Amino acid sequence: MGMFILRRAFSSVVVxxxxxxxxxxxxxxxxxxxxxxxxxxxATPQLIAAIRHQFGLDQPLPVQYADYVSQAFHGNFGISxxxxxxxxxxLAQRIPVTLELxxxxxxxxxxxxxxxxxxxxxRRGKFAxxxxxxxxxxGLSVPHFWLGLLAILVFAVRLHWLPASGFVGLAEDPVENxxxxxxxxxxxxxxxxxxxxxxxxxxxxxxxxxxxVRTARAKGLSQRxxxxxxxxxxxxxxxxxxxxxxxxxxSGAVVTEQIFVIPGFGKLTVDAVLQRNYPVIEGVVIxxxxxxxxxxxxxxxxxxxxNPRLRVAGASR
Amino acid sequence: MTTVLEVEHLGVTFTxxxxxxxxxxxxxxxxxxxxxxxxxxxxxxxxxxxAMSIPGLLPAGGVARHGTVRLAGRDLTTLAExxxxxxxxxxxxxxxxxxxxxxxxxxxxxxxxxxxxxxxQTLNRGQALDRAVELLTLVGIPDARxxxxxxxxxxxxxxxxxVMIAMAVACDPKVLIADEPTTALDVTIQAGVLEVIRTLxxxxxxxxxxxxxxxxxxxxxxxxxxxxxxxxxxxQASVGSLFAEPQHPYTMGLMGALPANALRSGERRLAEIPxxxxxxxxxxxxxxxxxxxxxxxxxxxxxxxxxxxxxxxxHVACHHPGREVTSD
Amino acid sequence: xxVVAAPMPVASVRRGVRLRRRFLRRPMAIVGLVLVVLFLALxxxxxFLTPDPLAQELTQTFASPSAHHLLGTDDLGRxxxxxxxxxxxxxxxxxxxxxxxxxxxxxxxxxxxxxxxxWLDPVVMRLNDTVLAFPFLIFAVGFAAIFGASLRNVVIALxxxxxxxxxxxxxxxxxxLRELDFVGGAVADGARPAGIMFRYLLxxxxxxxxxxxxxxxxxxxxxxxxxxxxxLGVQPPGASWGLMLTSAxxxxxxxxxxxxxxxxxxxxxxxxxxxxxxxxxxxxxxxERR
Numbered sequence: 001m002g003m004f005i006l007r008r009a010f011s012s013v014v015v016x017x018x019x020x021x022x023x024x025x026x027x028x029x030x031x032x033x034x035x036x037x038x039x040x041x042x043a044t045p046q047l048i049a050a051i052r053h054q055f056g057l058d059q060p061l062p063v064q065y066a067d068y069v070s071q072a073f074h075g076n077f078g079i080s081x082x083x084x085x086x087x088x089x090x091l092a093q094r095i096p097v098t099l100e101l102x103x104x105x106x107x108x109x110x111x112x113x114x115x116x117x118x119x120x121x122x123r124r125g126k127f128a129x130x131x132x133x134x135x136x137x138x139g140l141s142v143p144h145f146w147l148g149l150l151a152i153l154v155f156a157v158r159l160h161w162l163p164a165s166g167f168v169g170l171a172e173d174p175v176e177n178x179x180x181x182x183x184x185x186x187x188x189x190x191x192x193x194x195x196x197x198x199x200x201x202x203x204x205x206x207x208x209x210x211x212x213v214r215t216a217r218a219k220g221l222s223q224r225x226x227x228x229x230x231x232x233x234x235x236x237x238x239x240x241x242x243x244x245x246x247x248x249x250x251s252g253a254v255v256t257e258q259i260f261v262i263p264g265f266g267k268l269t270v271d272a273v274l275q276r277n278y279p280v281i282e283g284v285v286i287x288x289x290x291x292x293x294x295x296x297x298x299x300x301x302x303x304x305x306x307n308p309r310l311r312v313a314g315a316s317r
Numbered sequence: 318m319t320t321v322l323e324v325e326h327l328g329v330t331f332t333x334x335x336x337x338x339x340x341x342x343x344x345x346x347x348x349x350x351x352x353x354x355x356x357x358x359x360x361x362x363x364x365x366x367x368a369m370s371i372p373g374l375l376p377a378g379g380v381a382r383h384g385t386v387r388l389a390g391r392d393l394t395t396l397a398e399x400x401x402x403x404x405x406x407x408x409x410x411x412x413x414x415x416x417x418x419x420x421x422x423x424x425x426x427x428x429x430x431x432x433x434x435x436x437x438q439t440l441n442r443g444q445a446l447d448r449a450v451e452l453l454t455l456v457g458i459p460d461a462r463x464x465x466x467x468x469x470x471x472x473x474x475x476x477x478x479x480v481m482i483a484m485a486v487a488c489d490p491k492v493l494i495a496d497e498p499t500t501a502l503d504v505t506i507q508a509g510v511l512e513v514i515r516t517l518x519x520x521x522x523x524x525x526x527x528x529x530x531x532x533x534x535x536x537x538x539x540x541x542x543x544x545x546x547x548x549x550x551x552x553q554a555s556v557g558s559l560f561a562e563p564q565h566p567y568t569m570g571l572m573g574a575l576p577a578n579a580l581r582s583g584e585r586r587l588a589e590i591p592x593x594x595x596x597x598x599x600x601x602x603x604x605x606x607x608x609x610x611x612x613x614x615x616x617x618x619x620x621x622x623x624x625x626x627x628x629x630x631x632h633v634a635c636h637h638p639g640r641e642v643t644s645d
Numbered sequence: 646x647x648v649v650a651a652p653m654p655v656a657s658v659r660r661g662v663r664l665r666r667r668f669l670r671r672p673m674a675i676v677g678l679v680l681v682v683l684f685l686a687l688x689x690x691x692x693f694l695t696p697d698p699l700a701q702e703l704t705q706t707f708a709s710p711s712a713h714h715l716l717g718t719d720d721l722g723r724x725x726x727x728x729x730x731x732x733x734x735x736x737x738x739x740x741x742x743x744x745x746x747x748x749x750x751x752x753x754x755x756x757x758x759x760x761x762x763x764w765l766d767p768v769v770m771r772l773n774d775t776v777l778a779f780p781f782l783i784f785a786v787g788f789a790a791i792f793g794a795s796l797r798n799v800v801i802a803l804x805x806x807x808x809x810x811x812x813x814x815x816x817x818x819x820x821x822l823r824e825l826d827f828v829g830g831a832v833a834d835g836a837r838p839a840g841i842m843f844r845y846l847l848x849x850x851x852x853x854x855x856x857x858x859x860x861x862x863x864x865x866x867x868x869x870x871x872x873x874x875x876x877l878g879v880q881p882p883g884a885s886w887g888l889m890l891t892s893a894x895x896x897x898x899x900x901x902x903x904x905x906x907x908x909x910x911x912x913x914x915x916x917x918x919x920x921x922x923x924x925x926x927x928x929x930x931x932x933e934r935r
Contacts, residue, residue, distance in 0.1 A: 137923075141916035143867050145874060146908030149894055153905075157898045164897075211418040218374055218413075219433040219484065220406030232423045244778065251782035255871055259894065269783055270875065273790040292778065308423060308468045 008300065012293040016286070023285040024065050028278070068282070077286075078279030080272075087283040090268065095287065098253055098265035100170060100177075101184055105249060106242070108189025109196055114238065116193065117200025121208065122227060132197060139194025144252060148187045148259045155183060165261035184256045191252060192245055199241045203234035236306045243299035250288075321491045321524045322348040322371070322409075327384035328548075329366050329375065339597045340366040342548035344384070345624075348492060348524040353515065355527045355539035355556075357571070361594050363548040364528045368496045371526075372409050373401045389491060407437040410485040414497040416477035420469040426453075427465025430484050437488045452483040456513050475506035479513060486517050493518070496528045511538045532571060536560060541630075544568050547595050547605040550624060554631040564627055564638040566610045604636065612637050667928045674924020680917025687910075688737040691730030698727040698884045707900045719889070719903055720896055729906060731884035735796060736914065739869035743803035744861035751808045752854065755815025756842045760823050769812065777809040782871070789877035796869075796885075799878040803868045807861045814857050818850035852929040859922030863915040870911050886911050 052058050059067070071078065077087035120132035156164035162183060168176040207213065207230035216226045254266035265284070272280040329341040341363040348354050356364045369375050371386050373393060386393040388409055393401065405411075413419045421429060430449040434440060440448065446465065453461035456479040469477055478498060485493055495514060499507040515538045518525045527539060535542055535556065542559045544552040544567065552565040563569045570590035592609035602621050607613040616636050624634045668674055692698075696714075702722030710717045716725040758769040788802040822828060822845065831841050872878040873887030881888065886907040893904035 137916065137919060138912075141863070141919050142912040143870055143908060143915070145871060146890060146904075146911060149890060149897070149904045149908065152894075153897055153901050157901070211413065211415055212421040214374070215413065215419045215481070215484075216421070218372065218405055218411040220402045220404065220436055221432070222402055225432075225436075229421050229424075233421070247778050247780045250780035254780075254782045254786075255875065258875060266782075270786050273786045276790075288780075288783070306423070308470070 008297050012297070015293060016289055019289040020069070020282070020286055021065065023282060024068065025061065028061065077283040080277055080280050082275050082277050082280075087279045090280065091265075091283050091287060094263060094265045094268045096170075097167065097263060098250075098257070101181060101188065101253055101256070101262065101264060102246075102249055104181055104185035105188035105192060105252075108185055109192030110242075112189065113193030113196030114200050116197040118204060118227065118231065120197065120201045121204040122223075124205065132201075136194045136197045136201075139190050139197075144187050144191045145255045145259055147190065148184065148256060151183045151187060152259075165259075167262045180260070180262070184260045184262060188249065188252045188256055192249065195241065195245055196238065200234060200238055203237040204230055207231075207233045232306075236303055239299060239302050239306060243295065246295055319349060320347040321350045321389055322526070323385070323387040324367075324371065325385045325387075327367065327370065327386065328382065329363070329370050330381045332379040332381070336598060339548060339600055341370070342600050344545070344548070344550060346543050346550065346553065348526060350491070350524050351518060351522040352540045353518055353525040353527055353538055355529060355535040355542045356545060357529060357532065357535055357542060358545035359530060359594055361597070362545045363597070364530075364545050365496055367545075368411070368494050368526065368528050371492075371494060372405050372411065373398070374405075374411070403437070406433045406485075406490075407488045408490055409492045409494070410488075410490045412478070412481045412485050412493065412495040412498050414500055416474050416481060416501060419481060420477060422469055424468075425465065426467050426469060426472065426480050430465075430480070430487060433484050434487050448487070449483070452487055453480070455486075455517070456480070456483045457509065458483075473506075474502050475510060478502060478510050482510070482513055482517070486521060486523065489521060490523060492524045492526065494526045494528070497530070498527075499534060500529070500531070507534070508537070514538065544571070548597060548600075549605070549634065550632075551606065551634045552632065553624070558628075558631050562631075564631065564633040565606075565635050566612060566637075567606050570609075604634075664928050668924055671924050671927065673920050674927075677917045677920025677922070677924060680913055681921050684733060684910075684914040684917060685737070687730055688733035692727070692734055695727035695730050696724045698723060698731040699882055700724070707896075707903075716906065717902065720892060720900070725903070725906065728884040728889060729886070729910060732886040732889060732907060733910065733914075735873075735879055735883075735885045736866045736869060736911070739796065739800055739803065740862040740865035740918075742800045743807060743865040743868070744858055746800065746804035747807035747811050747861060748854065748858065750804070751811030752815045752847070752850075753842075755812040755817075756819045756846050756850070758812065759816035759819025760838065760842055760846060766816070769816070773809045773812050776805075777813075781806045781868070782875075785868075785872055786875070786877060789872070794877045794880060796879050796883075799869050799872050800865075802872070803865050806868065807864060811854075811857055811861070814853055815850060818853050819846050822846050822849055856922060856926045856929060859918055859925055863918040863922075866911065866914055866918075870907075 049058075057064075068078070077091070079086055080090055116132045116135065120129045120136075123129050152164050155162045162179055165180075167180055170177045204227075208227075210230070210233075213226050213230050216229045221229075250266065253264060254270055256262070257264040257267040258270070265287075268280065269284050271277075272284060324347070325345050327341055327344040328339070331338040331340060344363075344367050346354065346356075356367065358364045366375070370382055371393065373396070375382070382394060384394070388404070393404070396404075420426070424432075427446060427449050430452060431442065431445040434445040434448055435442070438445075449465055450461045453464055458464055458476055458479055464472075469480075472480065482495075482498075493514075498514065499510050502510060511534060514525060514527070517523065527534070529535060539556045541555050542553070543550050544559075544565065546567050552559070552563070552568050554564075559568065560572070563572055567590070590609055595605050595608070603619060604610070604613070604617040604622050607617040610617065614636065620636070622634045622636045624632045627633050627638060700723060702718065705714075705718050705722040706720055708714055708718040708722075714724045714726070716729070719725055719728065754769060758766045784806070785799075785802045788805075789798060792798050792801075819842075828841060828845055831845060836844075869878055869885065870887030870890070873885040874891050875887075876891070879885035879888050881892075889907040890904060893900070893907070897904060
């Protein structure tokens with residue numbers, strides 16, 4: 001197990017390095033000059049040159065990169081070109097917001113999707129199955145940003161239950177925070193739940209026809225216990241799917257943050273790319289890659305824990 | 318003879334998209350405590366369906382069952398699923414053919430044994446685990462306590478089957494149904510597993526219904542035999558009687574096909590029974606073995622032979638049983 | 646899945662009839678077909694039957710439905726139905742073109758990867774997985790930043806997003822088909838790899854690929870809508886369902902219907918293709934039992 005983690009950690013570092021180089025070069029290839037952006041509309045060439053020199057943009061690329069890496073190790077990711085705030089600070093503010101959104105969305109998605117999938121599989125062909133399937137299909141077809149608009153229309157504009165947009169920090173005021181996060185989280189979560197429902201259903205159906213479930217029945221276990229046996233072996237599929245959906249979740253977060261005006265990581269990314277805010281872009285990519293690597297590692301660990309065959313390497317007969 | 322299991326006129330019909338399938342037409346037999354009854358027949362004769370239908374393990378939809386199955390006097394066919402659940406694993410348990418897939422790969426072996434113990438008995442986890450270790454030792458698995466923490470994929474096929482047997486006898490059942498328990502195992506392992514079944518049966522006074530297509534297995538462990546053909550019993554006898562004097566042409570055909578017999582009689586080729594098992598779609602009033610029988614007469618084609626006693630504890634369903642001279 | 650070693654027109658016609666009958670037996674698939682046909686009608690014929698979607702009548706903003714404007718007008722007095730029809734056309738183009746592009750590029754890559762295996766396969770699969778796991782929207786934003794925001798760039802970005810799944814499916818087909826005897830026979834006869842892939846692997850993958858097409862088109866439709874919504878696709882004053890939702894958000898209290906129409910159409914079009922795809926998959930590729 002230890003070797004496994006070590007190997008993964010090593011390849012993660014490699015990936016991190018490659019990505020940072022790629023994005024560093026790639027971002028410099030974007031059209032548009034950050035010095036120009038920073039200098040503003042009526043800047044003189046001297047001002048632009050001075051800014052360029054101040055930010056080291058006139059150095060050769062490898063030097064810029066080495067500089068960046070050494071700074072990064074000290075926690076200094078540079079300064080945002082648009083508002084002069086340290087990138088690290090911006091990241092520290094924005095990441096938790098999106099993390100909270102993603103966390104809530106995952107919780108909602110799992111709490112709705114997995115039980116729906118189980119019900120659908122167990123009551124296959126009956127009414128509950130049809131209903132669940134219907135919801136699943138609709139959830140997959142309806143564009144979730146439209147759902148967001150509809151939710152605002154119903155809950156904010158018509159019923160005045162929830163605010164239409166904006167954000168309040170969790171630490172400041174948990175209630176207000178949740179009031180603003182509940183709609184975006186629901187919107188993101190229902191999309192996820194549709195996918196999870198389908199996957200859980202097909203995985204469980206597959207497992208329920210396996211021999212060991214027949215053994216469980218022959219042992220006198222109740223139907224609930226039999227389902228538990230089958231579900232245990234379906235979880236690996238579900239976890240894998242969840243891992244794969246994280247990319248989609250981040251995409252969804254981008255749009256959702258835009259609609260509900262939530263100052264999160266997704267919105268930061270979009271704005272930074274559109275504004276050619278190099279330091280922020282680089283910081284965003286580093287964090288994203290790091291996040292991916294960590295999440296992938298967690299998913300692999302979860303998978304190994306769920307599937308005992310993977311744990312003890314080479315011991316199967 | 319006191320009986321613990323009585324099957325009377327059991328019939329099972331499946332409704333399929335191609336019409337009804339009469340898998341079992343009219344099975345009757347009885348088991349006494351501590352005895353091993355072998356149910357023998359070719360694939361497709363309905364023996365597995367018979368076995369599965371006794372504890373009510375057939376799927377719920379599209380299956381019609383008639384007849385009675387009495388376990389210690391109680392008719393199992395009248396019980397609801399909930400009631401059957403409390404009997405399964407406790408009074409009547411099963412061992413299946415495929416040790417590879419019959420255990421849940423995600424749970425340890427110990428956990429799966431403890432599960433059945435705690436389902437039917439009030440033991441705490443520690444006591445149940447001790448009992449599980451005891452059972453594993455009983456079925457001949459070395460280093461039992463450590464083995465409890467193993468996962469199924471870490472055990473060999475023979476060991477897995479022993480675990481299945483341990484699970485099945487954990488609550489001291491009255492009846493153990495073993496459906497082809499050694500078919501999927503290497504020949505060298507088979508004897509060991511059969512020995513486990515026989516020892517447990519004797520010591521715990523469990524009645525065993527052993528389903529098999531292998532006459533060698535029958536000879537090795539069974540006390541009594543029922544030979545099944547096309548959903549019906551064609552011959553019933555004690556093991557000694559059956560092998561010494563088979564009465565039904567089908568039984569004789571099965572024995573003739575044994576390599577040992579061929580060797581003994583000096584034949585070059587294994588004697589086959591020509592023809593195929595009839596499709597289980599109808600049940601005409603005739604002997605279903607007639608098309609393949611070397612001594613079939615007109616009577617065989619128009620009148621179904623009933624099971625008749627022929628000497629002590631030997632029953633045959635045939636119009637022309639016994640050692641007649643046959644011509645191929 | 647039938648395997649065709651040489652073209653057999655008679656057999657394939659009979660098979661077509663059988664498949665059509667199986668398809669018609671599924672109500673959900675028929676619903677999907679109907680929705681798709683309606684969508685196509687709106688997209689192709691609609692713009693010819695409706696007034697100019699760009700014509701503004703600033704005195705007639707947020708009008709209710711009337712004989713002149715069947716669904717009313719939007720915030721700049723433009724005919725809503727005309728804009729919806731125009732948007733349908735945009736969605737159709739985006740969905741179909743992006744899927745087609747992804748297939749033209751992805752199928753050869755996938756087939757080659759699955760057929761040749763060797764060192765090519767792991768490399769392709771790694772790249773594929775990386776692209777697949779990357780959040781599409783962030784990539785699309787970057788793409789738009791570099792190349793500009795337009796429908797054309799949206800289509801290209803979408804096709805890149807659809808690429809990994811197509812590659813994976815074609816690779817899967819190739820892996821299975823290469824083991825079959827008729828391929829071995831062709832190789833023994835001296836057929837070249839390109840010929841084998843084109844004449845044997847490709848036709849026998851049609852079923853799976855058709856299913857992928859019906860999945861790709863709705864993905865493309867939603868993708869275009871999202872990107873236009875964010876301002877990265879069709880630019881105003883052009884009409885796109887996603888763009889219409891952007892402006893609708895501002896006027897949610899005054900004219901909620903402007904937010905409902907485009908979104909509902911997106912949902913129905915996508916639902917239609919998804920149902921159609923499900924039906925086709927059950928009929929053509931019944932390996933996956935539901």
